[in-house]
Amino acid sequence: MRYAETGFNLEIDLSRGNIERVETDPKLTELHLGGLGTNAKILWDRVPPETEPFSPDNLLIFGAGLLCGTPAPGANRTIVTTYSPQTLLMAYSMMGGFWAPELKYAGYDKVIIRGKSPRLVYLWINNDKVEIRDASHLQGKGAVETQEMIRQELKEPKAQVTAIGLAGENRVYFASIEQGRSSASRGGIGAVMGDKGLKAIAVRGTKDIQIARPDEWMKLVNEVIQYIKFREKNLIPGVIPILARLGSPQEMAIHDEEWHTTNFMWGNARQRRRDFWTKEVEQQWRETQESVRTRLISCYNCPLKCGATISAPGISTYMMKCFSKLTYTMAAYSDLDFGFKIAGRATEYGVDGYSTPQVMAFALELYENGILTDEDMPGMPSDTEGRFYWLLDRIVRREGIGDVLANGTYWAAQQIGKGAEAYAHNNIKKQEQLPLKLGMLNPVYFLMYSTGEKINITQIEGQFPQAPFPTKEEREAFVKDWFQVPDERFKQYFLDWELRGENSNPYYPTVEATCEIVDWQERMHYIDDALGMCAGLSSFHLKPPYHIHNFPALISSATGIDMDEAGLSQAAKRNRTLIRAVNIRRGMRRADEKPPEDHWKKRFPELEAKLLDAYYAFKGWDHQGIPTKASLHELDLDYVAEDLEQRGIIKNE
Amino acid sequence: MSKVKKKIKSIKIDVDKCNGCRACEMICSAFHANPKYSSNNPERSRIRLIREPLKDVYLPIYAGEYAKAECMGRDKYVIDGKEYGECSFCRASCPSRDAFKEPDSGLPLKCDMCEDLPPGEKPLCVQRCLNDALIYEEREEEVEEEVKLEDVETGLESMVDKYGLQKIMDTVARMSMSKKG
Numbered sequence: 001m002r003y004a005e006t007g008f009n010l011e012i013d014l015s016r017g018n019i020e021r022v023e024t025d026p027k028l029t030e031l032h033l034g035g036l037g038t039n040a041k042i043l044w045d046r047v048p049p050e051t052e053p054f055s056p057d058n059l060l061i062f063g064a065g066l067l068c069g070t071p072a073p074g075a076n077r078t079i080v081t082t083y084s085p086q087t088l089l090m091a092y093s094m095m096g097g098f099w100a101p102e103l104k105y106a107g108y109d110k111v112i113i114r115g116k117s118p119r120l121v122y123l124w125i126n127n128d129k130v131e132i133r134d135a136s137h138l139q140g141k142g143a144v145e146t147q148e149m150i151r152q153e154l155k156e157p158k159a160q161v162t163a164i165g166l167a168g169e170n171r172v173y174f175a176s177i178e179q180g181r182s183s184a185s186r187g188g189i190g191a192v193m194g195d196k197g198l199k200a201i202a203v204r205g206t207k208d209i210q211i212a213r214p215d216e217w218m219k220l221v222n223e224v225i226q227y228i229k230f231r232e233k234n235l236i237p238g239v240i241p242i243l244a245r246l247g248s249p250q251e252m253a254i255h256d257e258e259w260h261t262t263n264f265m266w267g268n269a270r271q272r273r274r275d276f277w278t279k280e281v282e283q284q285w286r287e288t289q290e291s292v293r294t295r296l297i298s299c300y301n302c303p304l305k306c307g308a309t310i311s312a313p314g315i316s317t318y319m320m321k322c323f324s325k326l327t328y329t330m331a332a333y334s335d336l337d338f339g340f341k342i343a344g345r346a347t348e349y350g351v352d353g354y355s356t357p358q359v360m361a362f363a364l365e366l367y368e369n370g371i372l373t374d375e376d377m378p379g380m381p382s383d384t385e386g387r388f389y390w391l392l393d394r395i396v397r398r399e400g401i402g403d404v405l406a407n408g409t410y411w412a413a414q415q416i417g418k419g420a421e422a423y424a425h426n427n428i429k430k431q432e433q434l435p436l437k438l439g440m441l442n443p444v445y446f447l448m449y450s451t452g453e454k455i456n457i458t459q460i461e462g463q464f465p466q467a468p469f470p471t472k473e474e475r476e477a478f479v480k481d482w483f484q485v486p487d488e489r490f491k492q493y494f495l496d497w498e499l500r501g502e503n504s505n506p507y508y509p510t511v512e513a514t515c516e517i518v519d520w521q522e523r524m525h526y527i528d529d530a531l532g533m534c535a536g537l538s539s540f541h542l543k544p545p546y547h548i549h550n551f552p553a554l555i556s557s558a559t560g561i562d563m564d565e566a567g568l569s570q571a572a573k574r575n576r577t578l579i580r581a582v583n584i585r586r587g588m589r590r591a592d593e594k595p596p597e598d599h600w601k602k603r604f605p606e607l608e609a610k611l612l613d614a615y616y617a618f619k620g621w622d623h624q625g626i627p628t629k630a631s632l633h634e635l636d637l638d639y640v641a642e643d644l645e646q647r648g649i650i651k652n653e
Numbered sequence: 654m655s656k657v658k659k660k661i662k663s664i665k666i667d668v669d670k671c672n673g674c675r676a677c678e679m680i681c682s683a684f685h686a687n688p689k690y691s692s693n694n695p696e697r698s699r700i701r702l703i704r705e706p707l708k709d710v711y712l713p714i715y716a717g718e719y720a721k722a723e724c725m726g727r728d729k730y731v732i733d734g735k736e737y738g739e740c741s742f743c744r745a746s747c748p749s750r751d752a753f754k755e756p757d758s759g760l761p762l763k764c765d766m767c768e769d770l771p772p773g774e775k776p777l778c779v780q781r782c783l784n785d786a787l788i789y790e791e792r793e794e795e796v797e798e799e800v801k802l803e804d805v806e807t808g809l810e811s812m813v814d815k816y817g818l819q820k821i822m823d824t825v826a827r828m829s830m831s832k833k834g
Contacts, residue, residue: 105695180706205696206756207696208692208693208694208697209694214689218683218690225781297672300674300675303672303674309709311709318707
C-alpha cells in the first residue's frame with residue numbers, strides 16, 4: 001500500500017500516441033519526497049543537457065506534490081518541470097487550483113509528456129481510462145475558454161482542465177499554462193506545451209488517497225487549522241498589509257496598494273512614484289475593484305481567498321491571481337480598471353503576468369528612444385493603453401515586431417541590437433523580474449536573487465522579515481511567539497538587526513548569519529514544492545502554520561516514512577542540490593548568479609563576492625557554484641558526481 | 654394525536670460566503686472512511702459543491718433520501734440572474750445523476766450529520782468551513798406524534814401467523830373495496 005501518494009505515473013508519448021501507467025519506486029519518495037524533487041530526478045535521469053527546449057526529447061512533467069489530495073490545507077500545487085526556452089535552464093513553475101488533487105484521485109502522481117504530436121491534441125484522464133483526443137477545434141481558443149469547452153464536450157463538469165492559450169500554441173517564451181484561478185506562468189513552460197502540440201490536460205478522478213497513521217495525522221492537521229484561524233485574527237504588526245496575514249498573498253481582498261504602487265517601479269521598471277497613492281486614487285481603485293470583483297475564491301482545500309472572479313464590462317469573466325492586478329497597470333502608467341481588463345485578455349492568451357507587461361513597456365521605451373521605429377510598429381495606436389493591447393495581440397500571434405518581443409526582453413534585445421540590451425535591464429538569468437529598484441544592498445536579498453534556482457524572489461523569500469523593525473521593543477515583541485525558527489539564534493539575528501549604524505545593511509546580518517537565513521528560507525520553499533504545499537500557508541510567510549517543526553511528523557504520519565527535522569532538511573537539500581546540478585550541467589556558473597545591475601543603488605562588490613563565496617561553501621559547492629563530489633556523496637547523489645566528472649565539470653583532483 | 658418535541662439539526666448554507674475550496678467534501682469523505690481519516694475521496698462525500706466559477710455558481714448541497722426513480726418534470730431556477738441546473742437544489746441520490754453514490758459500488762450516500770461525533774460537536778463540514786458558509790443550527794419543534802408502524806406490524810404479524818398471509822391480504826382487499834364502494 002502506498003500512502004499519501006498513488007505510486008503511479010502516467011507516461012505519454014505524443015509522437016507515437018503511446019500511453020503507459022508506470023509504478024514508481026517508493027525509495028525515490030524517501031529520497032526526494034515528491035513533486036519538485038521527483039520531477040527534478042526524472043529530468044536529470046532522462047533528459048540529457050544537450051537537449052533543446054523545443055526538442056521532442058525534452059520532457060514536460062506535471063507533478064502533484066506528495067501531500068496533494070490529502071486533508072492538509074493548502075496542499076494543492078502542481079509543479080511543472082521542463083527545460084525553459086527563455087532561460088535555457090530548468091523551469092519549475094507551479095500552480096495551485098484543483099488539478100493536482102484531481103490527478104491524485106484519478107490514481108496518478110505525475111503526467112510525463114514526451115515527444116511531439118503532429119496535430120493539436122488534448123489529453124483526457126478519467127481514472128484508468130486515458131485518451132489522446134483531437135484538439136483541432138480548440139486551436140486559437142483562449143486558455144479559459146478551452147477549459148470550459150472541454151468540460152462541456154466531455155460532459156464532465158467536474159473535470160479539472162489545464163490549458164494553454166494562443167501564446168503557448170505560438171511558443172511565446174513567457175507563455176503560461178492556465179487552470180481555473182491558477183497558472184504556472186514562469187519560464188515559458190506554456191511554450192513547451194504548445195511545441196508538443198498539447199492544448200490541454202483534462203482530469204477526473206474518483207479514487208481514494210490513503211493516510212498511513214490517521215489519528216496522529218488528523219491531530220496535526222487540526223493544529224494547523226487552529227493556527228490558521230489564529231493568524232487570520234492576529235495580524236503581524238509592523239509589516240505591510242499583504243505580509244501581515246497569510247495568503248499567496250490575498251491581493252484580491254485588500255484595497256490598500258500604497259506599498260506596491262509607491263515602492264515598486266512603474267513603466268519598464270524605471271520610475272518610483274512616491275506620491276502616487278492619494279485618497280482619490282484609493283477611492284477610485286476601491287470602486288474599480290469592488291465593481292468587477294464578483295467573489296473571493298480559493299484553491300482546493302484552502303480557507304484563504306487569494307483569487308477573485310473578475311467580471312468587467314466588455315470582457316469575458318476570468319479568475320485573477322494575486323499580483324497581476326498591478327503589473328499591467330504599473331507598466332503602462334495606467335489605473336486599476338485598465339489592469340483588470342487587459343489581464344483578462346492576457347489570461348485568455350495565456351501569458352505570464354510578470355514578464356508580459358515588462359516586455360511591452362520595454363518595447364515602448366525602445367520606441368520612445370528611436371531604437372524601434374514606426375516601421376517596426378505599423379499602425380500602433382498613440383495612447384499607451386492602446387499600445388499595450390496592440391503589442392499584446394502581436395506578441396501572442398508572433399506578428400511583426402511581436403515575433404521578436406515574444407522571446408522576452410533578453411533575447412529581443414539581442415536580436416534588435418542598436419543598444420537595446422541596456423533596456424533589458426531588469427533580468428536575472430535572462431528572465432524578467434519584479435520591478436523593484438532600491439537603495440542600500442540587503443545581503444540576504446542579494447544571495448536570494450543571485451542563487452535562487454526559481455529565479456523569482458517570491459519563491460525563495462518569506463520566513464525572515466524583509467527589513468529590520470525600527471525599535472527594540474517591536475523586535476522583542478515580534479520574536480516572542482516566533483516558534484517557527486529552526487534555532488533560537490535566528491531570533492538574535494533579528495533582534496540585533498537595525499535600520500542604521502553598525503548592525504544594519506549591508507554588513508549586518510553578518511556573512512555567516514546571512515547564509516543561514518537564506519538557507520532556512522530556501523529550505524522551506526523546497527519542502528513546500530516537494531509536498532505541493534502552497535507558500536501562502538507556509539514558506540512565503542512570517543510565522544506560518546507549516547514549519548520545520550511540524551512538517552516531519554505531518555509527512556511521517558501521512559506517508560509512513562520515518563522523518564525527523566534532520567531527515568527532512570537533508571531531503572530538501574538533496575532536491576535543491578540536484579536542481580543546481582541540472583542547471584550546472586546546462587552551463588550555469590557563478591557569472592550568471594547576480595541580481596540586475598541597477599537593483600540597488602549602493603553596491604559592494606567585495607562584500608558581494610564574499611557573500612557568494614561563503615554561501616557556496618555553506619551549500620557544499622565550489623567557487624563556481626558547482627556541487628562538490630563530497631557534498632554530492634553525502635546526499636546520496638554519487639551518480640550526479642560521476643556524470644559531472646565524466647563531463648569534466650567536476651575536475652578529478 | 655398528541656404533540657411531541659423533536660430536535661431538528663440543520664445546516665444553514667450561506668452561498669455568498671462560499672469560497673469554493675471543497676474542504677467540506679474532503680473532510681466528509683475522510684471522516685466517513687473506515688478507519689476514520691484513513692483515506693479521503695471527495696467522490697464519497699455526502700456534501701457536494703456544485704461549482705461553476707465563471708457563472709459564480711457555488712452551491713453546497715447535502716445528500717438526502719435515496720430515490721428509486723428520477724423525477725418526471727425537472728425545473729431550473731434563475732436567482733439573481735444565475736441559472737441553477739435542474740437538480741441543483743435536490744438532495745436525492747437518484748438514477749438521473751452521479752452525485753451521492755459510492756464510486757465503486759454505486760450505493761446511495763446520505764448525510765448523517767456526523768452522528769458518530771461526541772455530543773455537542775458540530776458536523777465536520779461545518780467545523781472545516783472557515784469562511785462560515787456552513788452554519789450549524791439546532792432547534793426544537795413540536796411535531797405530531799408519529800404512528801408507530803412497529804405496533805401495527807407486530808399485530809399483523811401475529812394475524813399472519815394465525816390465518817396465513819394470503820387470507821389476510823384477501824380480507825384487507827375485500828374490506829377496502831367495500832369501504833370504497
